Amino acid sequence: MTQEQSLTANWGLPNRILVGPGRLQELPSLCSELGFKAPLLVTDRGLANLPMVTGTLTALTAAGLNAALFADVEGNPTGSMVEAGVAAYRAGGHDSVIALGGGSGLDVGKAIAFMSGQTRPIWDFEDIRDYWKRADPEGIAPVIAIPTTAGTGSEVGRAAVISNETQQRKVIVFHPGMLPVTVILDPELTTGLPxxxxxxxxxxxxxxxxxxxxxxxxxxxxxxxxxxxxxxxxxxxxxxxxxxxxxxxxxxxxxxxxxxxxxxxxxxxxxxxxxxxxxxxxxxxxxxxxxxxxxxxxxxxxxxxxxxxxxxxxxxxxxxxxxxxxxxxxxxxxxxxxxxxxxxxxxxxxxxxxxxxxxxxxxxxxxxxxxxxxxxxxxxxxxxxxxxxxx
Known part of the structure; x- marks a missing residue:
């Protein structure tokens, strides 16, 4: 057994997690399996021109998916980034989100998917008491999460940390439906991390x-x-x-x-x-x-x-x-x-x-x-x- 094979596994807690080197290559077939036809690929601005992103977008479109890129994401993501992403999601007629990146990219991707079908402001869903019940669960798009750093664990979370620029505070936005449907943990995406x-x-x-x-x-x-x-x-x-x-x-x-x-x-x-x-x-x-x-x-x-x-x-x-x-x-x-x-x-x-x-x-x-x-x-x-x- 090679080292790559020994590091490969499929986990089911709390969501489906595909683990192992090279598993990013399974993304197009995974989208097909999940019924994604027009995913919005959300990533950090610093990753947008790297092969892991450009190659992923090429692979998705080559598989016949109407995929597009949204990369206006930086560290400590803000409500305005989410709003811009939601606008891109709606304008492109997307049906799903692929969040690829560090904690910021994952959180914004999950927030875009969550807000894609909501009518209330994102701050109405802060993780306080049962505020999450204000959301329309039918308006939450599915997410595949692919972390490129090993830190936040946002890929297995049901929340996103978004900064409220007006109030200068970080808000934890929560809903059970924000949990990504599938996660890819591919260590090859993290080898270039400084x-x-x-x-x-x-x-x-x-x-x-x-x-x-x-x-x-x-x-x-x-x-x-x-x-x-x-x-x-x-x-x-x-x-x-x-x-x-x-x-x-x-x-x-x-x-x-x-x-x-x-x-x-x-x-x-x-x-x-x-x-x-x-x-x-x-x-x-x-x-x-x-x-x-x-x-x-x-x-x-x-x-x-x-x-x-x-x-x-x-x-x-x-x-x-x-x-x-x-x-x-x-x-x-x-x-x-x-x-x-x-x-x-x-x-x-x-x-x-x-x-x-x-x-x-x-x-x-x-x-x-x-x-x-x-x-x-x-x-x-x-x-x-x-x-x-x-x-």
Whole structure:
């Protein structure tokens, strides 16, 4: 059995996931199987002219599909990007979406498919109580999701994070119907990812697992998935960071990213609450912001998560299973991957600390934090993350 064959599988949780090198080539036949006749290919602007996108579009049209490209997507996607995509979707008479790219491309693609048949503004479907019931489920187009980074896990999620430009905050838009019908995890699409992006997105996957595992509540299924996800990241991310062409490491990182997004249906926490606020106000990279903030939130939560730490220590390969040993491992892991220690290194100032903390306190992720947090708590953590203070 070749390495490529050993990395190939079909998974059915939570949606159908086609895993393995070269599986992007199955996309035209997959579209035919699903009844797609006119898919809109949605991707990040930076990928639009790369062979993975141009070749995919050519393959789709060669298969007789009325496919078109929408690539007006950048990091920290906004409502206006979604609106432009919906306009392109309707004008082209499309019936489906293929979302190919990083977290931004996937989220915008899913949001376009969701909004393609809605009449209310996207903000009416924020992940609050049962707002999702406002949507017309018949107006949601099907999506195939193809990630090119291993981080957000958006390909297995039923939500999209979209920035409200007017309010300067990130909004989690949710509906069960946003879950892609099929996912392709092809590690060959991630081999060209630069090392810094590999590190930042990979740590995002780790933090999804970490926060989900530490979030209170009874969900042993998510806990088990989160622990295995952390184990995979601890093993595979340094390899993928050093050698981007390693298909085994790239496949394991794609798996870990999907696992993190499955696990965090249990909840997230203060890391994501602060990161969402910082990203909305200062347009920082989400995964990188998470990676910087993690140890500061860990210290703040220490008394509430110490009993959860031993299994984490075991899966990342530590002999000692104390909180301090895991904290020091996190700090060393970040250094190994070239992650800055402070938000100040991303040019995030303290000038609007109160505004950041207010946004963070209202973020849905805050409610999953093991230690109850309010504006003052989050402001303190944010200040520490800017200044590099680990009390």
């Amino acid at each position: 090392a810094p992006v590999t590190a930042a997105t990979g740590l995002d996957a780790f933090i999804h697992c970490f926060e989900a595992y530490c979030s209170p509540g009874f969900h042993p299924i998510c806990d088990g998935i989160a622990l295995e996800g952390m184990r995979l990241v601890a093993r595979a991310l340094p390899t993928a960071y050093r050698d981007g062409s390693d298909l085994k490491a790239r496949t394991e990182m794609l798996a870990a990213a999907s696992m993190g997004a499955i696990a965090f249906q249990k909840g997230l926490g203060g890391v994501h609450a602060i990161s969402h606020a910082v990203g909305a106000m200062y347009h920082t990279h989400h995964g990188l912001t998470n990676a910087i903030v993690l140890p500061y939130v860990m210290v703040h939560n220490r008394d509430w998560i110490e009993d959860r730490i031993p299994p984490i220590a075991q899966v990342v390969g530590l002999a000692a299973t104390t909180f301090e040993s895991v904290l020091q491992w996190v700090l060393a892991f970040r250094r190994e991957l070239g992650i800055p220690h402070t938000l100040a290194e991303l040019d995030v100032p303290l000038d609007h600390a109160v505004d950041v903390s207010r946004l963070a306190a209202t973020d849905p992720s805050a409610s999953g934090n093991p230690r109850p947090v309010g504006t003052k708590d989050l402001e303190g953590v944010f200040r520490n993350a800017v200044q590099g203070v680990l009390p």
